[in-house]
Amino acid sequence: MAEIPTAAISRLVTYLRILEQLEAQDISRTSSSDLAERAGVSAFQVRKDLAYFGRFGTRGMGYTVPILKRELVRVLGLNQTWNVVIVGMGRLGQAIANYPGASDYQFQYVGLFDVSPAIVGRQVRNLTVQHMDDLRAFTSHNRVDMGFLAVPPDRAQDAAQMLVDAGVRGILNFAPVVIQPPVEATVQQEISDEWRGVIIENVDFLAGMKRLAFYILNPHLKDAPMTEDTE
Amino acid sequence: MAEIPTAAISRLVTYLRILEQLEAQDISRTSSSDLAERAGVSAFQVRKDLAYFGRFGTRGMGYTVPILKRELVRVLGLNQTWNVVIVGMGRLGQAIANYPGASDYQFQYVGLFDVSPAIVGRQVRNLTVQHMDDLRAFTSHNRVDMGFLAVPPDRAQDAAQMLVDAGVRGILNFAPVVIQPPVEATVQQEISDEWRGVIIENVDFLAGMKRLAFYILNPHLKDAPMTEDTE
DNA sequence: GGTTGTGAACGGATTCACAGCG
DNA sequence: CGCTGTGAATCCGTTCACAACC
DSSP: OOOOOHHHHHHHHHHHHHHHHHHTTTTOOOOOHHHHHTTTOHHHHHHHHTTTTTTBBBBHHHHHHHHHHHHHHHHHSSEEEEEEEEEOOSSSHHHHHHHTGGGGEEEEEEEEEEOOOTTTTOTTEEEEOOEEEGGHHHHHHHHOOEEEESSSHHHHHHHHHHHTTTTEEEEEOOOOOOOOOOOOOOHHHHHHHTTTEEEEEEEOHHHHHHHHHHHOOGGGOOOOOSSSSSO | OOOOOOEEEEEEHHHHHHHHHHHTTTTOOOOOHHHHHHTOHHHHHHHHHHHHHHOBTTTBBBEHHHHHHHHHHHTTTOOSEEEEEEEEHHHHHHHHHHHGGGGGGTEEEEEEOOOOOOOOEEETTTTEEEEGHHHHHHHSSSOOOOOOSSSHHHHHHHHHHHHHHHTTHHHHHHEEEEOOOOOOSSSSSSHHHHHTTOEEEEEEHHHHHHHHHHHHHHHGOOOOOOOOOOO
């Protein structure tokens, strides 16, 4: 399991972003070494990462920006609509909802939820924040693919459970906690079926801050982000 | 270079968080398998990760929560004060500034910066947002260890350069771009000395969102986050 | 000539088995 | 006897060298 390195997927996202920039600058051709330099990795790495998914270039020529972009969009599953709910509409949830770029690839916020009376009912980006109690009813009437979790740490596990009960297929967890499938107390293997196949991805800013502190104190342990000779 | 896996550092941060929770629950002892279960990794992994930095347990007994916590705090460099400036005080910057937990380990926001007239002068968490033009003067009068970068993508590289010029030792980059040391146009190896040793850590929510999309479509490629048998 | 695509080699990270010690 | 700490073994990801091809 995991024949394609997870790190490769992160890099593909980076390559795609670079291709968007190239396209915006009307640059129509690129190469593995050009991409490598812009992405801060080796050209070998670029070619290997792309090779996991197909043959997108022309030998002797390089890659055509729009073609490679289209292929990466397809590979990453960004050529389809993703319906997203955000759970937790405090400052962080609002920042996420308003952050530009999510809609570029059909990520659509279809529902916003919170429990605080001060927040429920508020208008954010032409959506009205609903109460968490209404999440279940909402998802039974609307397709929801992902949930973004922006609640306080002590609420995260419960909120994640509600998202899974509501049938989301993936959770982007912003809370600094490890989200766990429940360890069903009495009956073996029962509740956890809902969790089977639910993908959890973490975006943890406090952890990033602490890693940064560590690497400032131990710079030699950091694999330098490659700049000069790319190959 | 990189005798200690970078992934190990991320896991140490997780262990530390778990130890805080245990302490809050007045649990004073734990073990590698207990930590492993809570962190979603194997017990081997926990022991190996800790072994990179010392011997913190007692054979036959396990670990004492406060002791292991203290040691991890020391290892991660969290037993000292870190002075932080935030560059970019839009919604995201404000959410970061107000996010609880940063001050737990002496991360102190000492300066907030932006370029927008609508934002400069505003009061956030008993600090007044200053103009980017004043960053240099500010850092010459105040020690600043890290910069958090929460500006729009097209501003990120420039803002990073300003932070480096201002002498920060690390950047936590929230913008969806690769921050690069400058490729000094004319003279070889000149400007990039300032960049030598500057650590860059990324927290990219748009990338997380796209990885999530990919893994929802290709769940078998995701290394399952370990739950059941921990060893 | 130039650049991609890829099997093989390498190195680093995880897993394992067990020695060490309370 | 139990759980840690760790050298050895394995596995996986990155690097490499070069064959394939425009």
